[in-house]
Amino acid sequence: MKVKTNCYKIYIKVLSPIHIGSGDSYIPYEYVIKDGYLFFLDREKLTEIIIQKGKYEDFLNVIDSNNILKIRKFIYDNFDNKAVLYKVKVSTLVENEYKERLGQFANIERGGMRRVINALEIKRFVREKFANQVIIPGSSVKGAIRTAVLSYIASRSQQVNANNSSELEQKLLKFWKIPDDPFKNVKVSDFKMVNGEVFIDVVRNTKSFNTDSRGVPVKMELVLPGAIFEGDIKFIEGKDNLILENITDMNFIFDSLEYHYTKVLDFEQKKFEYALLGVDFLNHSGVELMKMGNHSGAMAVTIDGYRKIYNRQTKKIMKSQTTTWRVESLNMPMGWVVISNDIQKLETISTPEIKEINRKEKNKTRLEKTKKDLEEIKKQLLKKYKKSY
Structure with a gap:
């Protein structure tokens, strides 16, 4: 036929x-967020830069601590544009949360490591393998x-x-x-x-x-x-x-x-x-x-x-x-x-x-409107009550 x-x-x-997921995520030590962007890093280039700065031993010590938050802070402090593969815009909400957690080094209890990583992971959109598009x-x-x-x-x-x-x-x-x-x-x-x-x-x-x-x-x-x-x-x-x-x-x-x-x-x-x-x-x-x-x-x-x-x-x-x-x-x-x-x-x-x-402003506006509505209902009930006597 x-x-x-x-x-x-x-x-x-x-x-x-x-969002169409690739099954992969941006994990905490692969990226830095600053100035409204996520910068996805080439780990080999980043390591080279750390070595050039004479901080490789410090880097190994931070890795040995097994504290994701400390590792992330070290990478942030040694960020260099030369190690960036590509960048993606982030919301103010995402950037603010990143900054808030940047300096937190609380001890991670047994079983807590996975929860920390989950909270910091970002689900990636599927991309071409080599073009990163x-x-x-x-x-x-x-x-x-x-x-x-x-x-x-x-x-x-x-x-x-x-x-x-x-x-x-x-x-x-x-x-x-x-x-x-x-x-x-x-x-x-x-x-x-x-x-x-x-x-x-x-x-x-x-x-x-x-x-x-x-x-x-x-x-x-x-x-x-x-x-x-x-x-x-x-x-x-x-x-x-x-x-x-x-x-x-x-x-x-x-x-x-x-x-x-x-x-x-x-x-x-x-x-x-x-x-x-x-x-x-x-x-x-x-x-x-x-x-x-x-x-x-x-x-x-x-x-x-x-x-x-x-x-x-x-x-x-x-x-x-x-x-x-x-x-x-x-x-x-x-x-x-x-x-x-x-x-x-x-x-x-x-x-x-x-x-x-701005969700905080939106919630504030909604609360103010609710208060005004309740005041109006209260006035109407008072009028109705006075008329009945």
């Missing part, structure tokens, strides 16, 4: 900060598309009985063995950054954007709104006669994305009380919404009509998520992007201004 390949140049624009892996894009296609097919099909998610996918896509999965003939390249900015901030789990987050703070390297990535999607038609006809059509992919992710957006904006800026894309034909990366949320990665989301607090299976992740300093949700095969259309889409929020 003759095989035909259709290849599309595809562009992704970031609407809210995204952030990328969006093709597997992340393909996974987001696959979920949308499954949701769209499910919405146009009769209810399917399945014992698990794998069986459900097989029945919806009409394949029975893994080698026959039609998506094996959808090839997605890694997406390289055309332009954009990387930023390190704290993210937390929250129930609402109008309340303070209670979740454990996690430091992450994020790609900021406005960044544009480019890559390729290839559809192989006719190979082994396995691929579903509609999946080879980019319009079908876009219809699937629109169906799935606009429903997720509507749910999240109402449930978690936030507004995603840049939604003017909804009026652009050929530009569709997508959610991807770590902490994109259970609604985004599950099939509409078949959701079984485990709630760890209640230990119950639910049909919707009860929390989401917020980028603290920017007060933004995570994971929203738009995708198109027309870069000019993407460039017309507005993205939010990147401006850090």
Whole structure:
């Protein structure tokens, strides 16, 4: 059978900060934070500089202390730009915490070392191995598309009985063995950054954007709104006669994305009380919404009509998520992007201004408003009470 390949140049624009983890972290003795940046260090060059300064013996003594805080302070005091591989902007929140802990040398109890390292680690965005440039892996894009296609097919099909998610996918896509999965003939390249900015901030789990987050703070390297990535999607038609006809059509992919992710957006904006800026894309034909990366949320990665989301607090299976992740300093949700095969259309889409929020000031303002509201309620109750006598 003759095989035909259709290849599309595809562009992704970031609407809210995204993080796609590499599985690696910036560990405390690999970086220095100062002047608004994290400086990632070449350890061999740093060692050479320390030797040149005549401080190698001091360095060995600090390492032998096995105190991460002391090691970090020594590296900070002997920082040199010549040892920097690259730098990344950090939030004021991250830098202030770094400075506060810089001079703390409390004894680390047995078992406490891991906790200290965890508190200082920063989850890294996946990067090209040699260029140190952030990328969006093709597997992340393909996974987001696959979920949308499954949701769209499910919405146009009769209810399917399945014992698990794998069986459900097989029945919806009409394949029975893994080698026959039609998506094996959808090839997605890694997406390289055309332009954009990387930023390190704290993210937390929250129930609402109008309340303070209670979740454990996690430091992450994020790609900021406005960044544009480019890559390729290839559809192989006719190979082994396995691929579903509609999946080879980019319009079908876009219809699937629109169906799935606009429903997720509507749910999240109402449930978690936030507004995603840049939604003017909804009026652009050929530009569709997508959610991807770590902490994109259970609604985004599950099939509409078949959701079984485990709630760890209640230990119950639910049909919707009860929390989401917020980028603290920017007060933004995570994971929203738009995708198109027309870069000019993407460039017309507005993205939010990147401006850090002072949480202390915000909380103070909220408290003052609450006090005023309570005073007003008190006045109204007094008036009502006087009228009744």
